[in-house]
Amino acid sequence: MTPIAWYEGRTSLDVRRGADWAWIGLRSGDGLNRLHSDLLMALDRLFIDLRWSGVRRVALSGSGWMAGRGHHFSAGADLHEVGALDAVSAEPFARRGQRVMTHLLWPGWRSLTLISGVAMGGGCDLALHGQERWAVAADAAGKGGLRLAHPAAKHGILTGFGGTVRLPELLGREGADRLFRAFEAWDEDAALATGAVHRKVLPEAVATAVGAWLQQDGPSL
Numbered sequence: 001m002t003p004i005a006w007y008e009g010r011t012s013l014d015v016r017r018g019a020d021w022a023w024i025g026l027r028s029g030d031g032l033n034r035l036h037s038d039l040l041m042a043l044d045r046l047f048i049d050l051r052w053s054g055v056r057r058v059a060l061s062g063s064g065w066m067a068g069r070g071h072h073f074s075a076g077a078d079l080h081e082v083g084a085l086d087a088v089s090a091e092p093f094a095r096r097g098q099r100v101m102t103h104l105l106w107p108g109w110r111s112l113t114l115i116s117g118v119a120m121g122g123g124c125d126l127a128l129h130g131q132e133r134w135a136v137a138a139d140a141a142g143k144g145g146l147r148l149a150h151p152a153a154k155h156g157i158l159t160g161f162g163g164t165v166r167l168p169e170l171l172g173r174e175g176a177d178r179l180f181r182a183f184e185a186w187d188e189d190a191a192l193a194t195g196a197v198h199r200k201v202l203p204e205a206v207a208t209a210v211g212a213w214l215q216q217d218g219p220s221l
Helices: 037-052 064-065 079-083 090-104 123-130 163-179 188-194 203-214
Strands: 002-005 011-017 019-026 057-062 111-116 118-121 133-137 147-149 197-200
Touching: 002 037, 011 037, 011 064, 019 037, 019 064, 019 203, 037 090, 057 064, 057 203, 064 203, 090 111, 090 123, 111 123, 111 203, 118 123, 123 147, 123 163, 133 188, 133 203, 163 188, 188 197, 197 203
Parallel strands: 019 057, 057 111, 111 133, 118 147, 133 197
Antiparallel strands: 002 011, 011 019
């Protein structure tokens, strides 16, 4: 099934749809899939549309995985946009991100984030809000593995997308401190060991595994 282009922007959204499932793909020219304000608003609208149309399983990944081979999940919020925020504009920007994260946690469906390549800052927040979370392993040559990190505090930024709440829920205080305060960067094995992800998937198995998950009945965990 060929995905359709649902939204076109600096980072775009592709969607594959079934009767009660959807696979959303992030796509950008440089492959880093930054979370611009316009993308967050588009994702909010898309999630609302999917909820009202009866979707019960939704997956989110880099768009390339729909065609069999992807790369990065998301490098996070656009730092140029973040740097231009002031005390007034920062709140609505943060709330846009929080709305998207809340959609992923909606109890009326199962959500899966397929995390690959770079997932940093706001991209790390987005990845960890999936109810189920899979990491794509490096290929046979050792390339393309996961880099999950949250270096915002290095830049004097306090994350506003909910990661400071979500990470302690998933990993406990110690695990959250490792990402937020110690600035660790986790590959797929470290993410699996800490409980940040539930499963590691080989690159060549992604399309089949996600497709099978989307068409399951009932909860997976």
